[in-house]
Amino acid sequence: MSEQDPVPNTPHTPNTPPAGAEPQDVPEMPDPEVREIAAHSIPGGLALLLGLIGFLLGVAGIVFGGSLASGGSTGSGATLIVVGVLVLIGSVFAMCGLNMVAPGEARVVQLFGRYTGTIRTDGLRWVNPLTSRRKISTRVRNHETAVLKVNDAYGNPIELAAVVVWQVRDTAQATFSVDDFVEFVATQTEAAVRHIAIEYPYDAHDENGLSLRGNAEEITEKLAAELTVRVEAAGVKIVESRFTHLAYAPEIAxxxxxxxxxxxxxxxxxxxxxxxxxxxxxxxxxxxxxxxxxxxxxxxxxxxxxxxxxxxxxxxxxxxxxxxxxxx
Incomplete structure (x- = not known):
């Protein structure tokens, strides 16, 4: 028997905290001020086509107006040049509303600071060019904690690390409810791992008691349930969590x-x-x-x-x- 026992892989994929694993002593997170809604957008191909047509019409108007002005029709030529310039500027401005959305990405749309919706449809989309668009990745991500040194329920110093698989579920909450949702997930993961570690011993003296080494599956479920509650305010879904390292600290190993x-x-x-x-x-x-x-x-x-x-x-x-x- 060695000082470091292998931890069985016990993946857990909760959308809600599993039954019988409700977390305790978890801080109550504030309710989100905004929730994700679909932004109003149109296919970008049509918008691009109309923008190019307007651009060509504007250029043609400027060229034709210049020809009329040089031919003696100064008033008509000047008017046509002005119209061509306005059409050209309007076409370029309208094409600024085009967005290329890749699979696994979303665009959070704001109009003068107000949240107006999220674009999740991949491809070329067009929205109001006066809006600002922020790119948010909705792909599945991994976060692995560093090896943490904590005291277990019996006061013995132990080392443990965990990996969490997570994904952005609500882009509005991830953008507006927290400053940096990636850092928020990392910090809350470390806090949850430390909290779970001090609640249970490495090895239970009682045969019916839970321990980190002997009941990895049950402890992992409790870790996933606590993480789900902690990161819910950031619009994040926990896909899977597990311990990757578990051992006594070197001084007592x-x-x-x-x-x-x-x-x-x-x-x-x-x-x-x-x-x-x-x-x-x-x-x-x-x-x-x-x-x-x-x-x-x-x-x-x-x-x-x-x-x-x-x-x-x-x-x-x-x-x-x-x-x-x-x-x-």
Whole structure:
């Protein structure tokens, strides 16, 4: 047995906290001020086509107006030039509303600071060019904590690390409810891992108690439930969470290793004794049933003692020749 035991992979994919794993002592997060809605947009191909047509018409108007002005029609030429310039500027301005949205991305749209919606449809889309658009990735992400050193429920220093798979669920909350949702997830993940670590021991003294090493699946469910509550305000969904590192701190690792080894030896001896008692019982029962040796209480006790020594001893038994009897 080593000081660091492998932690079984126990993925959990909750959309809501699993039943029976409701987190406790988790701070209550404020309600979100805004929630995601779909932004009004049109296909960008049509907008691009209209913009190019307007651009070409504006250029043509400027060129034709210049020709009229040079030919003597100064008033008509100047008017046509002005109209061409306005159409050209309007076309360029309108094409500023074009957005290329890749799969796994979204655009948070604001008009003069007010949230107007989110574009999730991939491809070329067009929105009001007066709006500002912020790109938000909706792809699945990983966050792995550094190796954290904390005290478990028994006060023993331990080291642990976790990996969390998460995804932005509500782009409006991720943008407006927190300053930096990536940093927010990282900080809340570390806080949740530390909180879970101090709630449970590395190894439980009670056989029915939960421990970080012996009940990784249940602890992982509680970690996922607590993370779900903590990051809900940022519009983030926890896809999966698991422990990647779990060990005693170096300063107590050798002492805890001896404790684990002693526990293994005690458990092995207990199994050996239970098996030996059953074998001795069977042997005495068969001898008494076949009645080929008459055993009084003293001989029965001696036989039980010898059989237990042979079966439970950690060394090879040394036979002893008895030339007399038990009574001489």
């Amino acid at each position: 050798s002492a805890m290793l001896q404790r684990q080894q002693a526990g293994a030896v005690v458990a092995a001896r207990k199994t050996i004794v239970e098996g030996a008692c059953g074998m001795v019982e069977d042997a005495i029962t068969r001898i008494a049933a076949q009645d080929f040796v008459e055993l009084d209480e003293e001989r029965r006790a001696t036989m039980v003692s010898n059989l237990l020594v042979v079966l439970c001893g950690d060394r090879s038994p040394q036979p002893v020749m008895n030339t007399g009897t038990l009574y001489q």
